[in-house]
Amino acid sequence: xxxxxxxxxxxxxxxxxxxxxxxxxxxxxxxxxxxxxxxxxxxxxxxxxxxxxxxxxxxxxxxxxxxxxxxxxxxxxxxxxxxxxxxxxxxxxxxxxxxxxxxxxxxxxxxxxxxxxxxxxxxxxxxxxxxxxxxxxxxxxxxxxxxxxxxxxxxxxxxxxxxxxxxxxxxxxxxxxxxxxxxxxxxxxxxxxxxxxxxxxxxxxxxxxxxxxxxxxxxxxxxxxxxxxxxxxxxxxxxxxxxxxxxxxxxxxxxxxxxxxxxxxxxxxxxxxxxxxxxxxxxxx
Amino acid sequence: xxxxxxxxxxxxxxxxxxxxxxxxxxxxxxxxxxxxxxxxxxxxxxxxxxxxxxxxxxxxxxxxxxxxxxxxxxxxxxxxxxxxxxxxxxxxxxxxxxxxxxxxxxxxxxxxxxxxxxxxxxxxxxxxxxxxxxxxxxxxxxxxxxxxxxxxxxxxxxxxxxxxxxxxxxxxxxxxxxxxxxxxxxxxxxxxxxxxxxxxxxxxxxxxxxxxxxxxxxxxxxxxxxxxxxxxxxxxxxxxxxxx
Numbered sequence: 001x002x003x004x005x006x007x008x009x010x011x012x013x014x015x016x017x018x019x020x021x022x023x024x025x026x027x028x029x030x031x032x033x034x035x036x037x038x039x040x041x042x043x044x045x046x047x048x049x050x051x052x053x054x055x056x057x058x059x060x061x062x063x064x065x066x067x068x069x070x071x072x073x074x075x076x077x078x079x080x081x082x083x084x085x086x087x088x089x090x091x092x093x094x095x096x097x098x099x100x101x102x103x104x105x106x107x108x109x110x111x112x113x114x115x116x117x118x119x120x121x122x123x124x125x126x127x128x129x130x131x132x133x134x135x136x137x138x139x140x141x142x143x144x145x146x147x148x149x150x151x152x153x154x155x156x157x158x159x160x161x162x163x164x165x166x167x168x169x170x171x172x173x174x175x176x177x178x179x180x181x182x183x184x185x186x187x188x189x190x191x192x193x194x195x196x197x198x199x200x201x202x203x204x205x206x207x208x209x210x211x212x213x214x215x216x217x218x219x220x221x222x223x224x225x226x227x228x229x230x231x232x233x234x235x236x237x238x239x240x241x242x243x244x245x246x247x248x249x250x251x252x253x254x255x256x257x258x259x260x261x262x263x264x265x266x267x268x269x270x271x272x273x274x275x276x277x278x279x280x281x282x283x284x285x
Numbered sequence: 286x287x288x289x290x291x292x293x294x295x296x297x298x299x300x301x302x303x304x305x306x307x308x309x310x311x312x313x314x315x316x317x318x319x320x321x322x323x324x325x326x327x328x329x330x331x332x333x334x335x336x337x338x339x340x341x342x343x344x345x346x347x348x349x350x351x352x353x354x355x356x357x358x359x360x361x362x363x364x365x366x367x368x369x370x371x372x373x374x375x376x377x378x379x380x381x382x383x384x385x386x387x388x389x390x391x392x393x394x395x396x397x398x399x400x401x402x403x404x405x406x407x408x409x410x411x412x413x414x415x416x417x418x419x420x421x422x423x424x425x426x427x428x429x430x431x432x433x434x435x436x437x438x439x440x441x442x443x444x445x446x447x448x449x450x451x452x453x454x455x456x457x458x459x460x461x462x463x464x465x466x467x468x469x470x471x472x473x474x475x476x477x478x479x480x481x482x483x484x485x486x487x488x489x490x491x492x493x494x495x496x497x498x499x500x501x502x503x504x505x506x507x508x509x510x511x512x513x514x515x516x517x518x519x520x521x522x523x524x525x526x527x528x529x
Contacts, residue, residue, distance in 0.1 A: 155386040
């Protein structure tokens with residue numbers, strides 16, 4: 001039962017940033033690979049201030065909101081100025097830069113050791129109640145995004161992803177719509193930053209490395225880019241697979257590579273199956 | 286006062302002069318045909334007028350406002366509508382959503398005047414004779430139906446100036462009549478139309494005036510009948526006057 005609850009909690013905690021990421025990458029078809037940079041910014045600003053500097057939670061939350069918003073705006077600006085592939089590379093570089101700062105600024109972040117003893121604060125201490133809070137939050141986030149998807153914002157985002165010029169010629173502002181998309185992705189990271197480290201009582205930079213970004217891309221592609229339902233289902237299935245592999249009795253030094261290989265295989269199959277719908281077909285004007 | 290004024294528009298890309306000193310005015314309610322051989326710069330000029338390309342020299346004035354440096358979405362909100370050569374509809378969206386997305390992008394003042402969203406969506410699809418396909422994905426339509434949808438959508442979204450890039454390309458003769466009817470309706474509503482077309486009889490039928498473009502320059506302008514008979518047009522299209 002505890003294992004099942006653990007999987008549900010992990011899936012729901014992944015759902016926050018990943019559904020936000022799905023708005024940018026899946027729905028908006030923007031080659032964005034910097035979601036984990038947003039998560040790092042949100043989670044480290046929040047918990048470094050709370051744990052390392054003993055600041056009040058609300059103040060730290062405000063600071064985290066501010067830095068995450070700034071990074072989201074920076075990513076949006078870069079996406080306007082760069083070609084799609086250039087932005088893809090730049091977003092990876094930005095993620096690695098943020099990660100590198102965190103790993104090396106040891107006096108503040110404790111580097112690769114991470115920050116232990118993350119308090120749960122007002123969050124429940126029992127697994128069942130924690131699961132309830134996380135599930136309710138995930139449901140609220142899902143329906144909020146579904147509502148957005150069916151609003152004019154969602155239609156504008158799809159129109160821009162299909163053909164930017166055609167959408168702009170109708171009066172749709174690419175800057176406005178894509179900035180909102182990046183801010184939503186940042187919001188997903190913020191929610192996860194509040195809930196994930198207190199669950200495991202640890203903030204580890206390893207939970208936000210590039211391998212996790214690949215995991216996000218894999219879930220978004222496997223679930224059908226832009227599909228809320230599909231990506232949600234993919235998150236649950238893949239997390240079940242990932243966590244389930246731990247119980248196969250594999251030695252610790254084999255488990256990691258097996259996980260990566262199975263993710264690679266899933267990504268390969270998903271891209272093959274969805275190669276026609278992954279990105280919009282280029283059409284001339 | 287002209288609704289659209291192009292003054293000495295020049296565009297140079299990587300050392301190539303694509304447009305060179307293009308100047309002409311379009312009066313309100315006028316239907317102007319823009320013709321010329323392939324590669325003469327017609328679509329490029331439309332891209333400059335819609336804001337997708339910035340001219341290297343000259344200016345574009347719309348309703349007395351200099352819009353030369355405005356981004357495309359701002360121009361659209363001012364009332365410049367574009368119908369693309371290769372169908373500017375969103376194939377993954379339903380027909381309803383294709384119309385809705387255009388109506389939602391209208392400035393608020395115009396949206397307040399248009400009645401309810403659902404009524405306007407319905408009226409637009411009725412105009413394009415596509416109401417029965419409302420829930421279908423637009424990608425399933427024929428070329429002619431896509432064209433009708435695009436024109437009707439642009440018309441209903443409160444535009445004042447319509448830039449139509451080869452609206453009859455890939456359209457059956459029957460649909461061509463429907464396109465001509467819609468342009469006729471635009472004319473009656475005193476809307477201004479600038480249209481690129483290779484079909485000269487079609488141009489002669491619907492246009493008040495024709496501007497001929499060749500190698501990025503205006504070489505001729507006048508009433509359709511005059512232009513049709515002119516030696517310059519023969520030279521531009523056939524390389525020489527076929528009667529000589």
